[in-house]
Structures are given as C-alpha cells and as structure tokens.
Amino acid sequence: MSREVISLDSITFHYPGSEQQVLKNVSFSVREGEWVAIVGHNGSGKSTLAKLMNGLYFPKAGSIHIAGKKLEKDTVWETRKHIGMVFQNPDNQFVGTTVQDDVAFGLENHGVPHEDMVRRVHSALRQVKMDDFLNQEPHHLSGGQKQRVAMASVLALQPDIIILDEATSMLDPTGRQEVISLVRALKQEQEMTVLSITHDLEEAAKADRLIVMNQGEVYRTGTPEEIFELGDELVSLGLDLPFPIKMGNALKAQGVPVQGQHLTEEELV
Ligand code: ADP
Numbered sequence: 001m002s003r004e005v006i007s008l009d010s011i012t013f014h015y016p017g018s019e020q021q022v023l024k025n026v027s028f029s030v031r032e033g034e035w036v037a038i039v040g041h042n043g044s045g046k047s048t049l050a051k052l053m054n055g056l057y058f059p060k061a062g063s064i065h066i067a068g069k070k071l072e073k074d075t076v077w078e079t080r081k082h083i084g085m086v087f088q089n090p091d092n093q094f095v096g097t098t099v100q101d102d103v104a105f106g107l108e109n110h111g112v113p114h115e116d117m118v119r120r121v122h123s124a125l126r127q128v129k130m131d132d133f134l135n136q137e138p139h140h141l142s143g144g145q146k147q148r149v150a151m152a153s154v155l156a157l158q159p160d161i162i163i164l165d166e167a168t169s170m171l172d173p174t175g176r177q178e179v180i181s182l183v184r185a186l187k188q189e190q191e192m193t194v195l196s197i198t199h200d201l202e203e204a205a206k207a208d209r210l211i212v213m214n215q216g217e218v219y220r221t222g223t224p225e226e227i228f229e230l231g232d233e234l235v236s237l238g239l240d241l242p243f244p245i246k247m248g249n250a251l252k253a254q255g256v257p258v259q260g261q262h263l264t265e266e267e268l269v
Contacts, residue, residue, distance in 0.1 A: 002032040004065070005082070005161055005193050006053065011062035013048060022048050023059070024216045030161075035187045035194040037204035039227075040213030041238030046197045049213075050165045053195075054085055067160060084154030088166040090146035091139065093153070099125065099141075100134040103153045110157070124156035125149075127190075128182055144175025148182060155186075162186065164196040168203055180206055201234070202242040212237065 007029040014021050023045050030036045038046050051057050052064060055076035064071040066079040087093060096102030100121050107117045125131040128148040133141065138149055147167060154162060164183065168176040180203055186192040196207065204210050210227045212219040214237050220227060227234070228245050235241060241249070 002034070003068070004029040005032050005067050006030040006195065007065045008049075008053075009063050009065075011049075011052065011059045011064065013052065013057065013059050015048075015057070022216050023052075026062070026213075026216070026218055028211050028218060028221060030193060030195055032160075032193055033187070033191040034209065035183070035196070035207045036209050036211060037207035038195065038197045038211045038213060039199065039201060039204045039239060040219075042199065044213040044238075045216040046199075046213055047165055050085070050163055050197055053163060054083060055080060081157075082160045084151075084157060084159035084162045086147070086150055086154055086162065086164045086167045088169055090143065090150045090170070093150040094138040094146075097137060098135050099130060099138055099149050099152075102138055102149060103156050106153055106157050120156045120158075121152075124152040127155055127186070128152045142175060143171040144178035147171060147175065147179050151179075151182065161193040161195065164194070164198075166198060167196070168198070168200065176203070199239070201228075201239055201245075205242055212239075 009027050011023050011026040012021065013023040026045070026049070038049060040046050048057075052059060053066065053071070055071055058071075058073065067082040069075055069079055071079045094102050095105045103121045103124055104117055107120055112120065122131060125134065128151050130145060130148050130152060133145065133149075138146060141149065151162070162183075168179050171179065183194055183196065184206060187194055194207075196203065198204055205224045205228070207224065209221060210224055211221045212227060212234070219237065220230065228241070231241070231245075231249050
C-alpha cells in the first residue's frame with residue numbers, strides 16, 4: 001500500500017469572527033498516486049478544506065499532515081512546496097504577458113537558474129500539451145487552454161500533489177474534457193496524487209475515491225460506483241447525479257435490467 005500524503009484528523013473549524021462551525025470532526029486521507037474527489041453541495045465546506053490544506057487558515061481542533069509533516073504556522077512554507085493549487089477562474093491565475101512568462105514566473109520567484117528554468121517551463125508546457133503556445137498571450141486562449149497553462153505553472157514547481165478547487169466549473173464542456181483528460185494522464189502516466197474539489201459528479205466519477213461532504217461533515221466515502229449507488233440520497237444532499245446514472249436508475253425503477261452503474265469513457269466526456 002502506498003503512503004498517505006494528505007491526512008486530516010478530526011478537523012474542526014470556524015472562520016475568525018464567525019460562530020458557524022464550517023467543518024465538524026472531518027477526517028480523511030489521500031494516498032500517494034491516488035485521485036480523490038471531494039464532492040458536496042455549495043457551502044458544504046469543500047473550499048474551506050482546500051484553504052486549510054494550503055495553510056491559509058489553521059484548524060481550531062485536529063491536525064493536518066502533508067507529506068508526513070504536520071501543517072502548522074512554522075511549517076506552512078515547507079508543506080506548501082508539496083502542493084500545487086489550481087483554482088476556479090483561470091484568468092485570475094495569470095501574471096505573465098505570454099504563456100512561457102507566466103509559467104516561468106513561479107520559478108523565478110524560487111530563484112531557479114535560467115537554463116533550468118527554460119527546461120522546466122518547456123517540460124511543464126509539454127505535459128499539458130501547450131508547448132505550441134509559448135509566445136501567445138494567455139488571455140487570448142480558450143478556457144480549457146487557460147486552465148492547462150495554469151496547471152503547467154503549478155507543475156513547473158514539481159509538486160507531489162495537485163489540488164483542483166472547482167477548476168473545471170467555469171469551463172465549457174470541451175474545456176472541462178481537456179482538463180479532466182489531463183488530470184487522468186498526470187495520475188496514470190506520472191503517478192501524481194490528485195485531490196479535486198467539485199460539485200460536479202461527472203468529473204468526480206473519474207476519481208479513484210469520493211468523499212461526500214454535507215454541512216461541514218464527511219457524509220460518506222467510497223469508490224464512484226459505491227457512491228452512485230446512493231442514488232436519490234445524493235440528490236437529497238443537493239448533488240446532481242450524472243446523466244447516465246440517472247438514466248440507469250430510471251430504467252431500473254421501471255424494472256428494466258441494467259448492467260452495472262459504471263460510466264464509460266464516451267458517457268463521461
Ligand atoms: P463549498 O466550497 O462547499 O461551497 P465553503 O467552504 O466555501 O463551501 O463554505 C462553507 C461555509 O463557510 C459556508 O457556510 C460559507 O458561507 C462559510 N464561509 C466561507 N468563507 C467564509 C469566510 N471567509 N468567512 C465566514 N464564513 C465563510
């Protein structure tokens with residue numbers, strides 16, 4: 001069994017100045033090379049979890065370990081080196097005037113020598129299949145291409161873990177498909193650990209394991225198949241079942257035999 005690279009143990013949290021307990025006794029772990037998706041309705045605490053794992057806030061109770069190290073105020077810079085964060089709006093993530101400047105920016109900040117930097121920029125853009133766009137202005141790219149450049153900026157820093165916080169939610173279906181395929185390739189070909197935070201169960205269906213959040217608590221964890229078997233229970237938690245699962249459930253309800261609830265590639269993207 002591979003080692004745990006993210007582990008949350010009994011996390012409780014409320015924002016400064018607010019009485020609302022946003023996270024209640026949340027525990028889960030992510031193993032090296034695993035793709036875990038955190039799903040849940042709006043306001044269930046998903047983004048707050050990302051902020052805690054990135055050390056923007058600290059839990060009121062419980063502990064977080066990243067790559068074996070406890071995340072605390074004085075270890076936050078060290079633990080952040082292991083994590084690459086990709087956010088919802090790709091436009092807010094650009095700092096460079098060209099694609100290559102943008103990817104180079106983080107490396108410059110880390111004092112990476114020029115030759116090494118050029119090599120890493122090219123390699124990261126190859127990883128996301130954007131190496132033909134080196135001199136383009138990021139703002140002129142499609143949504144999916146922008147998000148892939150944002151991912152290249154993160155990959156150039158060579159993290160062990162990528163956290164995607166609603167990274168596909170502003171994209172059109174083509175852009176979503178581009179990003180999801182890229183995440184799958186990173187996991188399968190480079191054994192990257194991925195934690196994706198999403199309200200989209202079709203995206204989550206690609207993960208190895210799902211964590212369902214509800215009102216600040218872990219409601220259930222399991223493989224996509226196990227979670228989709230919850231059917232209408234998920235709908236009552238404010239989640240929208242993927243179309244093929246809805247169809248399968250409707251047919252089953254009418255007594256039509258349905259083979260498994262697995263989603264094929266074609267159905268998902
Ligand atoms: P999700 O990502 O699942 O939509 P969030 O983690 O953003 O959920 O929010 C969880 C809860 O925390 C919500 O009730 C939200 O209103 C509250 N919340 C989020 N950010 C803040 C903040 N900066 N200050 C106070 N409350 C917040």
